Amino acid sequence: MEKNATAKESALLQALSDPGHVYKPLFFRIYNDDDKQLFLKLQETVKDLVIYDQILSQLREYVKICYLTKLKPGDDLQPFVNELLGNRRQEEYGVWVYYPWSKRLVHLLDEEEFVALRTSRNTYKITxxxxxxxxxxxxxxxxxxxxxxxxxxxxxxxxxxxxxxxxxxxxxxxxxxxxxxxxxxxxxxxxxxxxxxxxxxxxxxxxxxxxxxxxxxxxxxxxxxxxxxxxxxxxxxxxxxxxxxxxxxxxxxxxxxxxxxxxxxxxxxxxxxxxxxxxxxxxxxxxxxxxxxxxxxxxxxxxxxxxxxxxxxxxxxxxxxxxxxxxxxxxxxxxxxxxxxxxxxxxxxxxxxxxxxxxxxxxxxxxxxxxxx
Known part of the structure; x- marks a missing residue:
């Protein structure tokens, strides 16, 4: 993961110019101004960009493991989702991940929430x-x-x-x-x-x-x-x-x-x-x-x-x-x-x-x- 805007911009330029040997995705946290500018540049530059935004589905699933003891069967999940979102707009939540080799841009939970949710069905076979x-x-x-x-x-x-x-x-x-x-x-x-x-x-x-x-x-x-x-x-x-x-x-x-x-x-x-x-x-x-x-x-x-x-x-x-x-x-x-x-x-x-x-x-x-x- 790039440590600053300059490194991230260089990685983006390399991915756009020569994706043949690229195997690392690029991350955009668009609540950050620098990332948002690069995010917009990506969308303007890449032809045939395919965007996948299923963040609401992920948030709903994350709510189920995060608020497990508070939820009752049939409860509306949206209030809990809103609590997670806080003051952030839905499109700004988490991270956008770009895969240069397939021109896919995917909206995901950020690392800690992503790992917790993706591995949740390992528990307690792995504690x-x-x-x-x-x-x-x-x-x-x-x-x-x-x-x-x-x-x-x-x-x-x-x-x-x-x-x-x-x-x-x-x-x-x-x-x-x-x-x-x-x-x-x-x-x-x-x-x-x-x-x-x-x-x-x-x-x-x-x-x-x-x-x-x-x-x-x-x-x-x-x-x-x-x-x-x-x-x-x-x-x-x-x-x-x-x-x-x-x-x-x-x-x-x-x-x-x-x-x-x-x-x-x-x-x-x-x-x-x-x-x-x-x-x-x-x-x-x-x-x-x-x-x-x-x-x-x-x-x-x-x-x-x-x-x-x-x-x-x-x-x-x-x-x-x-x-x-x-x-x-x-x-x-x-x-x-x-x-x-x-x-x-x-x-x-x-x-x-x-x-x-x-x-x-x-x-x-x-x-x-x-x-x-």
């Missing part, structure tokens, strides 16, 4: 005190194919207040068997797309994208920019990044969570509690030169991944798939059902780690073939 604690947490996600479902579920449940997203890759048609994207998104960076989805769900979540993926040059920034991340979720394809990110996580005392979307396998590595713990549960040589691991062939990857994941424990269908690599298929097979399950498992695990309900490292399986047959 109000826990909600406030989670708002202070930051999670980093590397790899926004499998990681897209995870990032969006983390945001939906509001398990954190900020996210770092890293992926250099762009949306392709073949990704659409498992990613929640549209054909109009082909060619868009995966991290940017996930950030946009999150902004449309909750514009007050802070998101920072690393569109170049994880590199030696930005690894520190991914972990530390604007404060250290509290959990790393690693879902990338590159073995070099899998290793280098874990070594950095261990150095900084950051726990790592990973879903493999086969047999519901979930990995937890508590480097925050076990600073000397071997990465990948000690299954590989940590001294490997990560630079030499870049650009491996699928056959070379399988050798190392076999040590990391224990190929004897993967599903029969995945074993068959690996045997067909570069023969009848050219990429790792992944199913939407497994990816969505991973989003649920990782979100639940991250929440419980952040709330100090999980203290152990380990490898776990939620295999539907074992559970339901």
């Amino acid at each position: 109000p005190e826990e909600r406030e604690l989670l708002r202070s947490k930051k999670i980093g996600v590397i790899g926004l194919s499998v990681g897209q479902s995870i990032a969006i579920t983390l945001a939906m449940e509001r398990v954190c207040g900020a996210l770092h997203l890293a992926d250099f890759d762009t949306i392709e048609l073949s990704n659409m068997n498992r990613l929640n994207v549209g054909v109009q998104d082909i060619g868009l960076n995966k991290a940017v797309l996930a950030a946009r989805r999150i902004a449309e769900l909750d514009p007050f979540l802070e998101v920072l994208c690393f569109e170049e993926g994880i590199t030696a040059q930005n690894l520190d920034a991914f972990f530390l920019e604007n404060g250290k991340i509290d959990i790393l979720v690693e879902e990338c394809d590159g073995i070099d990044v899998k290793i280098s990110s874990r070594l950095k996580a261990r150095e900084l005392g950051v726990p790592v969570v990973m879903d493999t979307n086969d047999r519901g396998m979930l990995d937890i590595e508590r480097f925050d509690l076990e600073p000397d713990r071997a990465i990948f549960h000690g299954s590989i040589d940590e001294g490997m030169n990560t630079e030499k691991l870049k650009g491996l062939t699928n056959e070379e990857k399988i050798i190392i991944l076999g040590k990391i994941f224990d190929l004897s424990k993967i599903s029969d269908r995945m074993k068959r798939s690996l045997g067909e690599m570069n023969k009848t298929i050219n990429a790792w097979p992944q199913l939407a059902s497994s990816v969505v399950l991973g989003g649920a498992m990782v979100t639940d695990t991250c929440r419980r780690i952040l709330l100090s309900e999980i203290h152990s490292s380990g490898r776990y399986y939620i295999d539907f073939n074992d559970l339901i047959n």
Whole structure:
């Protein structure tokens, strides 16, 4: 969120001139004169601007949670709405949020009321005190194919207040068997797309994208920019990044969570509690030169991944798939059902780690073939 009118005006000009890589919405509180002028400028400048104003519906819903003990069935809500409005006109209440990539301008409750209402049906599965604690947490996600479902579920449940997203890759048609994207998104960076989805769900979540993926040059920034991340979720394809990110996580005392979307396998590595713990549960040589691991062939990857994941424990269908690599298929097979399950498992695990309900490292399986047959 911009801190002053000059910064906000610059952000608006950038969004108007080059929206292609923009993933952060713009906020206008039009009871403020500077914001009101920019708000009017936006409406004058943007052709085909689409305006959504459902603030009264939000206020009525907010009244129901705010005045719960005062309301009786059938009560007129408008007096309570008027109390919330005070001396402010309805159009000036809350905040207007502009999404440059879709040219949508949306009238919303401002942050505190928005968060309280949007998460109200989490209570008491997540208590109000826990909600406030989670708002202070930051999670980093590397790899926004499998990681897209995870990032969006983390945001939906509001398990954190900020996210770092890293992926250099762009949306392709073949990704659409498992990613929640549209054909109009082909060619868009995966991290940017996930950030946009999150902004449309909750514009007050802070998101920072690393569109170049994880590199030696930005690894520190991914972990530390604007404060250290509290959990790393690693879902990338590159073995070099899998290793280098874990070594950095261990150095900084950051726990790592990973879903493999086969047999519901979930990995937890508590480097925050076990600073000397071997990465990948000690299954590989940590001294490997990560630079030499870049650009491996699928056959070379399988050798190392076999040590990391224990190929004897993967599903029969995945074993068959690996045997067909570069023969009848050219990429790792992944199913939407497994990816969505991973989003649920990782979100639940991250929440419980952040709330100090999980203290152990380990490898776990939620295999539907074992559970339901």
